[in-house]
């Protein structure tokens with residue numbers, strides 16, 4: 001059984017239908033990339049898995065447990081499903097260390113010392129130990145995004161959702177963030193990432209899903225999707241990206 | 248679209264265009280003369296008024312060297328408005344000379360300065376004119392105005408009494424401010440009570456805020472201060488009158504403060520909530536650790552403004568007979584047919600209010616500067 005099972009979900013915002021019988025699965029230790037035009041619902045899908053948005057029909061299961069619909073403890077669910085946003089969303093009134101330890105202390109009920117120890121270990125691993133006492137607005141975009149990843153990792157999640165985490169970064173800062181994701185992939189972290197970095201998606205993912213018209217229009221191994229896409233819309237999308245020299 | 252409104256490029260044809268810096272300026276004679284007339288008129292009025300002050304002081308039994316010294320000092324100070332005028336005149340002469348030399352740049356510089364100096368002279372003259380008018384008002388009718396509002400012997404004599412009563416105002420607003428901070432936050436959190444279960448609470452909070460923002464504070468003070476003792480409700484009926492007015496003010500101002508908190512909470516972008524909730528923090532934890540600490544910074548200036556308003560509203564408690572400074576000063580006024588003690592109260596309120604207003608202004612300036620610098 002797959003680790004994350006998204007079964008036949010539908011969702012709309014008023015008249016706008018975002019998902020229309022969408023299904024998708026992610027295996028444990030697998031990295032799945034979501035690609036697709038802007039507005040195709042990549043962010044919304046990640047937010048649904050994390051319980052930040054509700055779905056109208058269908059269901060999502062993690063480890064076989066249903067995580068959508070009534071009777072689900074979303075707070076508990078979110079402890080195990082980390083998400084990193086395009087805009088970092090660090091808490092500006094807290095230091096880096098404060099950002100990283102807040103949820104472990106308040107949600108996991110770790111002692112302050114234990115939470116800080118874990119935070120410092122993660123921060124040093126990603127080259128951020130010397131930034132622990134800084135406030136987020138003193139950090140570069142790349143550093144902020146790395147802190148956001150560390151903040152999610154500090155909860156020791158079972159799966160990490162990454163929503164276009166490099167889209168707000170200057171080009172020269174992209175690689176420092178992608179290196180972290182690459183490390184995590186090698187370690188076997190289960191990840192679902194929405195991305196516009198096609199080269200990177202190809203490199204790290206075991207499966208690429210092209211989202212379009214409210215469902216997974218085409219999916220497959222990266223080499224297959226990028227080199228010989230079977231369906232017309234996928235080809236058109238990739239052609240546009242190639243023309244823009246983003247591949 | 249035909250770009251006919253655009254000027255044709257001069258490349259190739261005709262001489263290259265030069266920046267048009269205008270012609271030789273004229274000396275600002277009319278402006279200088281207007282300033283001169285105003286300075287002379289106001290200075291004449293000033294000298295006349297200073298003479299009247301001296302007469303009033305001497306007539307009022309004040310005498311001695313310091314009256315003469317003050318007279319000389321005031322006279323000298325009143326002539327200060329002539330200084331910018333003299334500078335304006337000097338620059339005006341420079342303009343004339345530059346024009347004679349046909350030096351267009353020097354003429355423009357001098358004209359601009361003559362212009363500025365003339366306006367400075369006019370500005371200060373106008374300010375002095377206002378002061379002269381005010382002093383004349385005080386001196387009118389044989390100094391009746393001055394004596395009614397600023398009768399120094401009475402002010403000195405009643406000051407201890409008024410100051411003691413002013414402590415009542417201070418006590419009321421300090422306690423009310425503390426209560427309002429807590430009460431307002433409770434109401435604001437009720438306004439954000441989540442889900443369907445929270446709906447009744449949200450409605451109650453919204454109704455409370457609407458109602459108490461609509462009722463004039465003086466009415467609430469009256470209703471609570473006279474009404475609650477009449478009802479004879481146990482415990483409540485035994486409170487002191489001061490407690491009633493504190494409760495009344497807390498209820499009124501709490502509604503405004505709750506609104507301020509709410510605005511502060513809403514000023515924090517929803518992505519902060521999303522980030523906190525995605526880490527597993529509950530609704531209350533998100534408010535407590537992420538949203539409120541950030542919102543508080545935005546709301547300190549409006550909160551302090553509401554405090555200043557609350558402090559002034561403590562003067563309303565006289566409607567239920569609390570002997571605060573205003574009530575005390577009215578008693579004195581009735582006994583002496585003189586309002587000078589009320590002036591003392593006004594001065595006391597000014598003395599506590601102005602530092603706070605300046606402080607708020609500085610805080611807002613700092614926040615604006617930080618915003619411009621691109622911080623958060």
Ligand SMILES: Nc1ncnc2c1ncn2[C@@H]1O[C@H](COP(=O)(O)OP(=O)(O)O)[C@@H](O)[C@H]1O
Nearest residue numbers: 013016018036037038039040041042043044045
């Ligand atoms: N809160 C919302 N309310 C209304 N429409 C929304 C909301 N969030 C997203 N949408 C719409 O849903 C669609 C999918 O958005 P999104 O998931 O952000 O796409 P992507 O991340 O692929 O660019 C878009 O058309 C967007 O306008």
Ligand SMILES: [Mg+2]
Nearest residue numbers: 042043044164
């Ligand atoms: Mg998106």
